[in-house]
Amino acid sequence: MSNASSSPSSRLAGPLFQHWRAEAVRLREAHWGPLEDRAACQSARREPADLERRILARSAWLAEHSPLQNRLRQWADGARWSLAALWLGAGLAGIGAAAAALAHDQSSVNLALAVMGLLGLHALTFLIWLAGCLPGLHPTTALSGLWLWLTRKLAHGPDSGLAAQAFLSLLGRARAWKPAIGIISHGAWTSAYLCAIPTLVLLLSTRRYTFHWETTLLSPDAFITASRLLGSLPRALGFPTPEGFDIARSVGMQPVSAAIQADWSLWLIGCVVAWGLLPRLTALIVCGLWLRQRIRHLRVSPDLPGWMELRERLLPTHETLGIDRPGPPAGVARAASHASPALMVHAAVLGYELGPDLPWPPADLPPGVLDLGRCDSREDRARVRLQLNAAHLLLICDARLTPDRGTATWFDELRHTCPDLRILCLDGSAQRRKVWQETLSRQNLSQVPSLAAWTEHIGSSLHD
Structure with missing residues (x-):
């Protein structure tokens, strides 16, 4: 939701303010160290494959989500x-x-x-x-x-x-x-x-x-x-x-x-x-x-300190190499749906650190809902950041685990990326579910009782 609101304001800003804002972010990172920019880079990668535009978009996101703006x-x-x-x-x-x-x-x-x-x-x-x-x-x-x-x-x-x-x-x-x-x-x-x-x-x-x-x-x-x-x-x-x-x-x-x-x-x-x-x-x-x-004629100079390090994160090599092999047959494995969607989809589901005894994907997953697979490692998170482009996201979690600071940070990043993020907790004792409920309440995240309830929610929102 934040990205959707920040993009118009960045377009309305004149070129002088855009470059001034980018220079302020660069100097701030040079003086006090790099900022947490995973969501900013993900938002910037939605811009066309131009390093200058993505640097400006990243700076706009960081400035608008801090007092710097x-x-x-x-x-x-x-x-x-x-x-x-x-x-x-x-x-x-x-x-x-x-x-x-x-x-x-x-x-x-x-x-x-x-x-x-x-x-x-x-x-x-x-x-x-x-x-x-x-x-x-x-x-x-x-x-x-x-x-x-x-x-x-x-x-x-x-x-x-x-x-x-x-x-x-x-x-x-x-x-x-x-x-x-x-x-x-x-x-x-x-x-x-x-x-x-x-x-x-x-x-x-x-x-x-x-x-x-x-x-x-x-x-x-x-x-x-x-x-x-x-x-x-x-x-x-x-x-x-x-x-x-x-x-x-x-x-x-x-x-x-x-x-x-x-x-x-x-x-x-x-x-x-x-x-x-x-x-x-x-x-x-x-x-x-x-x-x-x-x-x-203002231009971003990618060779400046602080921007040289952003090239691979904002303009990954795999985005510029093109297709290096044929795609898999259309009928093999549901995991083929893990490919990065070209356009925004209506809804998607993601399994977050699920135990091996919890099957994936859910058996009653409605057709038309994108399966983003499991997310169990840092590499999985990077993959999800590149693939996630959905209006509604259901994050299915294992309530038997205790949410830590990394989990809260990941949820906050997803919330800034997806307009409608909801959490479904599976299994877990009443005490663990209470801990999850408190964590989600502190982050203003909504919880759904079941996949069917979430399906009904996205269906009503689509009709609205």
Whole structure:
């Protein structure tokens, strides 16, 4: 029943989460030893004969039957909230930067300081990011470090460090860390400028500012060249740029007309849009497409430690060799029904550690019920795991034996594999039957009094 419910959820999960979950399981087993995965491997072997898909299916089963699945989702939620908080803080910083750029000397604005305040740090960090995109360099930003720190604060708890380590390891192996850092950084700067530009428009619309260039060493020609260079891209977007004479008149504290002041205000807004917002927004889109392409090409690397050992268990050799001999005649022995069913059957019976005096198969076994034979050893259990694919399973046990921890583990594995597992106890004293009843009650397993009662049960369920 558990497998039936886990499969849809694993299909609904995106490729990033599926591979992240598999990496978390791999690292957990590498740190703390292999997990009990017999039922997980059996569930995975129902997938097509592809090692990558079976590794992902095994990891999905193990994560969904442990707290790891919820830990990963909690860490993902914490990462989203920390990213939202980071971008919100960047937006507030953009508002503050815009207000500070226009707050110099009351209503008199030094254009050089305003441009450097609004675009200087952005230009420096943008160039650093471009340099980090070069092959062989490992990019990192203060914003990405702050994001990881906030995520750890929001998603603290057991396995949170494992979730972060698996996420970073997966991105690094997929070469997706650079676009991920770019999304964090460019998203923050885009948010800052999306808040700074309306703030500039609001302040320039509600207060009277005078704009000028101030210098001690430079000549007016330097500001004319700089103004034209910075205004070239805003001019292409429709923002006005003052002419050379107007630029020269704006050097120093000489009074200029209101029309020139309006041009300077639009020139400043245009510079922020053209040289600040547009590069960051373009880089954000590029990083998003880049990251999406990397995620689309995520692949499991079977050669990694922890996954190399799974090849034989998830992709057994006998599944890839094909048919190596003709099948037995159709009329010989009932044991021929022990062959692995190609499709799910309605019902099956299995004898578990029956004494030699108890005959098998049951004489009154209804037609159409698959006989899985006896299960008396570890090899028999492995055979049953490969063959079991039934909606209803009756496990016939010898009540003269005392159920131990291995029996309880085997029952739990069968319960996770078969949607409807029921137990029939044969022989045994009243005291032994009571022990069996207590064991089955602790595991929430149903017991039937006879084979006929179970046959009636599966018949009614089939009609339902």
